[in-house]
Amino acid sequence: MLFDDRFSGRVAVVTGGAAGIGLTIASRIEAEGGKVAIWDRDASAIDAAIGDGRAHKGCVIDVADHDSVQAAALETVESLGKIDILICSAGITGPNTTTWEYPPEEWRKVFDVNLNGVFYCNRAVVPGMIANGYGRIVNIASVAGKEGNPNAPAYSSSKAAVIGLTKSLGKELAKHPITVNCITPAAVRTAIFDQMTQQHIDFMLSKIPMGRFGTVDEVTALVTWLASEECSFSTGGVFDISGGRATY
Numbered sequence: 001m002l003f004d005d006r007f008s009g010r011v012a013v014v015t016g017g018a019a020g021i022g023l024t025i026a027s028r029i030e031a032e033g034g035k036v037a038i039w040d041r042d043a044s045a046i047d048a049a050i051g052d053g054r055a056h057k058g059c060v061i062d063v064a065d066h067d068s069v070q071a072a073a074l075e076t077v078e079s080l081g082k083i084d085i086l087i088c089s090a091g092i093t094g095p096n097t098t099t100w101e102y103p104p105e106e107w108r109k110v111f112d113v114n115l116n117g118v119f120y121c122n123r124a125v126v127p128g129m130i131a132n133g134y135g136r137i138v139n140i141a142s143v144a145g146k147e148g149n150p151n152a153p154a155y156s157s158s159k160a161a162v163i164g165l166t167k168s169l170g171k172e173l174a175k176h177p178i179t180v181n182c183i184t185p186a187a188v189r190t191a192i193f194d195q196m197t198q199q200h201i202d203f204m205l206s207k208i209p210m211g212r213f214g215t216v217d218e219v220t221a222l223v224t225w226l227a228s229e230e231c232s233f234s235t236g237g238v239f240d241i242s243g244g245r246a247t248y
Contacts, residue, residue, distance in 0.1 A: 170236025
């Protein structure tokens with residue numbers, strides 16, 4: 001269900017917005033009257049999204065690079081006038097192996113994207129939101145950040161840290177008309193599954209009481225509500241969307 005003009009006059013940034021969940025979120029915000037800037041590392045996918053009318057602008061960036069994020073924020077404001085909404089969707093899984101066998105360089109890579117990237121993006125947009133008197137930030141964490149998936153220590157730990165960052169920033173901004181929330185999905189079948197072993201995919205499915213994976217449309221519906229003006233009294237929140245998996 002689309003809501004006409006729900007995002008009219010709003011400018012949103014979606015990281016990892018050229019594919020998967022990020023692209024579906026970008027498309028829906030555009031369809032509901034907003035203007036979206038996609039921040040992604042895939043230039044050709046960004047061009048395709050803009051060509052299809054699923055975004056107004058794209059910035060080719062590495063979210064793990066602070067200077068790249070800062071430059072994208074400046075470029076987006078110069079082009080679209082402001083940033084009202086930030087959706088942090090970019091993320092990687094890392095390898096599936098035990099903690100004691102986990103390669104340190106892969107650990108750093110997962111944290112650089114999944115945690116540092118979220119921090120850099122949140123940090124880049126907040127001053128403008130404070131100055132403009134409005135903001136919505138939605139960070140995409142994971143149920144793994146609550147429960148800790150075996151053989152995914154870096155992914156689980158980085159997503160737990162995103163939850164902590166969201167709670168901290170939400171409290172810091174509580175006196176401003178800016179909300180900061182995150183979601184904790186169970187597995188949603190997207191291209192990120194290509195980074196996982198079949199054994200790990202089967203494990204994730206076995207943990208979901210509903211017996212199925214989530215869909216990108218279900219996640220998008222929750223994210224776009226959190227990114228809307230309607231979500232005005234929830235901040236620092238962690239919103240479950242896990243098919244009954246989460247126990248808290």
